[in-house]
Amino acid sequence: MPAAARTRADAIESDGEFEGPDPVAPPATGETLSTVVPAAMAGVRLDQALARLIPELSRARLQQWIRDERISVDGRAARASARVHGGEVLHVSPDPAPAELAARPEPIPLRIVYEDESILVIDKPAGLVVHPGAGNWQGTLVNALLHHDARAAALPRAGLVHRLDKDTSGLMVVARTLAAHTALVRALAAREVERVYQAIVCGRLPAATTVDAPIGRHPVQRTRMAVVPGGRPARTHVRPLGHLEASTWIECRLETGRTHQIRVHLASIGLPLLGDPAYGARAGQLPAGLSAIGSALARQALHAVSLAFAHPSDRRALRFDSPLPADIRGALDALAPGHGQPAAAAAPDVPDPAMREPRRGGTQRPATRARGPAS
Numbered sequence: 001m002p003a004a005a006r007t008r009a010d011a012i013e014s015d016g017e018f019e020g021p022d023p024v025a026p027p028a029t030g031e032t033l034s035t036v037v038p039a040a041m042a043g044v045r046l047d048q049a050l051a052r053l054i055p056e057l058s059r060a061r062l063q064q065w066i067r068d069e070r071i072s073v074d075g076r077a078a079r080a081s082a083r084v085h086g087g088e089v090l091h092v093s094p095d096p097a098p099a100e101l102a103a104r105p106e107p108i109p110l111r112i113v114y115e116d117e118s119i120l121v122i123d124k125p126a127g128l129v130v131h132p133g134a135g136n137w138q139g140t141l142v143n144a145l146l147h148h149d150a151r152a153a154a155l156p157r158a159g160l161v162h163r164l165d166k167d168t169s170g171l172m173v174v175a176r177t178l179a180a181h182t183a184l185v186r187a188l189a190a191r192e193v194e195r196v197y198q199a200i201v202c203g204r205l206p207a208a209t210t211v212d213a214p215i216g217r218h219p220v221q222r223t224r225m226a227v228v229p230g231g232r233p234a235r236t237h238v239r240p241l242g243h244l245e246a247s248t249w250i251e252c253r254l255e256t257g258r259t260h261q262i263r264v265h266l267a268s269i270g271l272p273l274l275g276d277p278a279y280g281a282r283a284g285q286l287p288a289g290l291s292a293i294g295s296a297l298a299r300q301a302l303h304a305v306s307l308a309f310a311h312p313s314d315r316r317a318l319r320f321d322s323p324l325p326a327d328i329r330g331a332l333d334a335l336a337p338g339h340g341q342p343a344a345a346a347a348p349d350v351p352d353p354a355m356r357e358p359r360r361g362g363t364q365r366p367a368t369r370a371r372g373p374a375s
Helices: 046-053 059-067 141-148 150-154 178-189 261-268 288-297 326-335
Strands: 012-014 017-019 033-036 071-073 089-092 112-115 119-124 169-175 194-202 209-212 215-217 225-227 235-244 247-254 302-310 317-321
Touching: 046 059, 046 071, 046 089, 059 071, 112 317, 119 141, 141 150, 169 178, 178 302, 194 261, 194 326, 209 261, 215 261, 225 261, 235 261, 235 326, 247 261, 288 326
Parallel strands: 169 302
Antiparallel strands: 012 017, 033 089, 071 089, 112 119, 119 169, 194 247, 194 302, 209 235, 215 225, 235 247, 302 317
16 A cells, blocks of 8 residues: 555444544545445545535535545445445545636735745735636736645645635635635634625615525626526525715625625615626716716725634634725725714724734734724
């Protein structure tokens, strides 16, 4: 057996659980893992057996690896639904798919807020595309992550677990290991990651509200999203932070993470984001001053100001905050009548920016509280 391979002893099933040695650790980059199916698992589906033997990996990922023939049973390809008998030797070779290797490292600067062996937290600038795609195969966040750490090439999408639109700025968490990636994806699916945004919308939001409306592809313009019957469930909590000239400074909290969710939901209630080229108000629909400020902004006024989650390795609570960037701050100042009128709602509930004590070996930059327009 190769030096990089590892073998697992049989486990004993008791009351639906497998006792004995701990499950197999997920294979590292470039490593082939070999393990023997315990006799107690006889009759179990292959994908279920693998999920129990390597619990750090999601069953969906293991099924994909089976389809990609990255997993073999006694040296042969198999189906996820095949039943194991016990005693089979499983080989797991998690080499990244060719599409995941297409991106090349590029020396693109990253603003790293926090970093340890499992995760990165970055503050993405507006204008940076997150993932390569049609028309944007270079100069993306993925290219930057590959340059920062070559090991990211072995991770799905270089460790990305969520996205921000090209012209949305703010905080993102990125996984640096396969186990961290799986844990963060699960946390997002379970709505255990708190994501808070601040934005400027055209129109007046008098009080806090929740937009609960399904989102799917626009029935005609397929590159856009829309509130549509039969779309995926989506919920956004919105509250005013300040009333401006013909506009409102707001906070948004996501319960779900659909494509363009905040932009679509706000447009659907008649409060499109200032400067939004896809979902914003059309030319001539806004007061001249507001239209000029939106044009000067040259992107949607949306920033991810806060991110909170449990560390994927030790479940330690982490929270990070990012100040509003200069362009949105400038728009707020320009729109504030008499430099700001507080909303009827309470003052912005921005948590203490001090993160809990960082993991030993981790590096964190001090966070800065986001503030309202200058007075």
